[in-house]
Amino acid sequence: MRYRLVALDVDGTLFCRRHEVSPRTRAALAAARRRGMVTVIATGRMPHSALRISREIGGGPVVCCNGAAVLDEHGSYLEFREIPGDALAQSLVLGRRFGALMHCYTPEGKVLDQPLAHFLDTYRWIRAGETPLRAALAAARMWGANQTRLVRRLERWALAHDRPPVLKVMLLGDPDRLQALADEVRRQVAGVEVTSSGKGNLEINAAGVSKASGLAALGERLGIPPEAMIAFGDSDNDLAMLRYVGLGVAMGNAAAHVKAAADRVAPCCEDDGVAHVLEEVCGR
Structure with missing residues (x-):
């Protein structure tokens, strides 16, 4: 064919x-x-x-x-x-308990708390192939391109009735702790898929x-x-x-x-x- x-x-x-x-x-x-x-x-x-x-x-x-x-x-x-509301809330609570850095992907853009930690993580990721200045500028452009929105605490934002649908949750952190977190999410949270695009992250989507x-x-x-x-x-x-x-x-x-x-x-x-x-x- x-x-x-x-x-x-x-x-x-x-x-x-x-x-x-x-x-x-x-x-x-x-x-x-x-x-x-x-x-x-x-x-x-x-x-x-x-x-x-x-x-x-x-x-x-x-x-x-x-x-x-x-x-x-x-x-x-x-x-x-979108990820069902109860599953989203449970996943974020578990992510916080395991010390993961978390953000949510919505049709309107990226939603996160802990902005400094997130910016530094993005900078480190880009820095592997760039000079420090170019990496910092690229990280800033990426925040703008992704229409990043800051909230006080993701778990509370997730409970709001007027929030946009969440398509994916990204969790970042130590690989060993993330593996334990993945096991816990699979054990406790119904209605989600857990995968990864690298050893330093977990990615949660709706089941199927x-x-x-x-x-x-x-x-x-x-x-x-x-x-x-x-x-x-x-x-x-x-x-x-x-x-x-x-x-x-x-x-x-x-x-x-x-x-x-x-x-x-x-x-x-x-x-x-x-x-x-x-x-x-x-x-x-």
């Missing part, structure tokens, strides 16, 4: 140390679009961030917040699945939500079956997507269990793994 859609994780897949798409990968994606393929950003990131990256690579719909939201290339919501569920909803609208899809990813939150599509590709920098779930393994992100596979499968 001719592939008609390519789904792309961002961090560790499209973006490497410098948080940008390489020229070779841009060219490979442009060639895929010329052959009629739909390019889809499939990420745990916010809708605003996912749309910006989609436009950078030439456009297309996005599956974001780990599949909790599906948007067309103009930014209109096609689907979204994954990048695979987002691709399924999008594929139904576009008339594209999973067998006609390729997906690239590197983390736990990519596992369902890699198993769902006709060709699931794990990056060379992915963990061993992610590679084991894929149909094939590409070179590392830094070595243009996405481009390498697309050039082989779709041509230049």
Whole structure:
């Protein structure tokens, strides 16, 4: 079957140390679009961030917040699945108890408390590939792009009747404590999925939500079956997507269990793994 859609994780897949798409990968994606393929950003990131990256690579719909939201290339919501209120409140209480730094993704933007700790965490994440000044400026731009809103305490905000729907909760902290927290959330909280996009975070969505569920909803609208899809990813939150599509590709920098779930393994992100596979499968 001719592939008609390519789904792309961002961090560790499209973006490497410098948080940008390489020229070779841009060219490979442009060639895929010329052959009629739909390019889809499939990420745990916010809708605003996912749309910006989609436009950078030439456009297309996005599956974001780990599949909790599906948007067309103009930014209109096609689907979204919010976390039930009781499950959200329980998850935030547990996250606070375990000392996690937390924020919530909503259709209106990111909501958080502890702003200084969050800003420093964003700065450290960006700093890996930038100078200190550029990293600080990029962190500030990211806050603005994500329409970040500050509240006094997330647990209280979550109980408000007029708050927007929450698509995803991100929890950051020590990997060992986060693993214990994940076990506790799975044991105590009904109606949620728990995954991760790196060893220093946990990501909570409504039950049944994954990048695979987002691709399924999008594929139904576009008339594209999973067998006609390729997906690239590197983390736990990519596992369902890699198993769902006709060709699931794990990056060379992915963990061993992610590679084991894929149909094939590409070179590392830094070595243009996405481009390498697309050039082989779709041509230049």
